[in-house]
Amino acid sequence: MPCMWAIGNSSPITSGLLSYGVFWIDTGSFAPWRWFYVITGLLTIMFAIAVWFLLPDSTLTTHFLSPVERAHAIVRIKGNHSGIEQKHFKRYQFIEAIKDPKTWLFFFHAWSQEMANGLTNQYSLIIKSFGFTTLQTTLLGIMLVTIPFSERWALIVAIWIRGTGGIPYSVVMVWAANCSAGHTKKTTVIALYHVGYGLGNILSPQLFQPQYRPRYIVTWSVILGVAVILPTFIILVLRWYLQKENARRDALDAQGLVTEVGVLTHDEGDGSKTEKVVDARQLDLTDRQNLAFRYVL
Secondary structure: OHHHHHHHHOHHHHHHHHHHHHOOOOEOOEOHHHHHHHHHHHHHHHHHHHHHHHOOOOHHHOOOOOHHHHHHHHHHHHHOOOOOOOOOOOHHHHHHHHHOHHHHHHHHHHHHHHOOOHHHHOHHHHHHOOOOOHHHHHHHOOOOOOOOOOOHHHHHHHHHHHHHHHHHHHHHHHHHHHOOOOHHHHHHHHHHHHHHHHHHHHHHHHHOOHHHOOOOHHHHHHHHHHHHHHHHHHHHHHHHHHHHHHHHHHHHHHOOOOOOEEEEEEEOOOOOEEEEEEEHHHOOOOOOOOOOOOOOO
16 A cells, blocks of 8 residues: 555656656647646556456465465454455444444544645646746746745745655555455545545635635645644544543453454355354454454554
């Protein structure tokens, strides 16, 4: 996942060069910007096909690992008792995810974090307003308030530094996944996290209103409060909440009130059912059901 996000965040480098290159393509009525979407669309389709056939959806079906290596990979989940996922929808896990406070803390973190993404969406327009040409603006896309407009290179550097602001998003997304157990619940938590991401990207461009030009003082003030200070506060609340819950579970475990086994019910097909006591890690339990689960801090 870190490698995936690192490659994704470096895409402005290649896309900037590609945009600069296709700008020089002259094919008559077929505009140069259309070539950009054709090329990136074909690459996306090719990548999707490769992922469909080559990327396993479970440790149990990982073709590039030997049976022994698969067993070792499964054993790794014992550390946090996340369990073996059963990939079908479970209504009670969905409801639990909706009622879980940390689900919404992660949601609001994604939303607030992405409220600064209006800068990314307005990237080219902002750079062009510094006095660069269209071609220069496209090329500079590869790589604020108190800096004079005459110092346009200082403003460019400030924009580039702002690009590092997306790093916490991917880190907290993985944290949200690691703090959730149960396939349906984890999927719901991550889905809501991405909904928050999308909501932030929809709303953030609206901060750049014409009446705030040219310095966008109001816009930068809102971004500072909502996209910088608020996410930090949410992270601190999340850590306090999860640390407190871990301490509660440690206390229960010390009293011998935590069990690491569960009952697996099997339908024999003739109307009868058999029950078998198994390790809780073999069940698709949520983090609230499995008190042996510990949240990552």
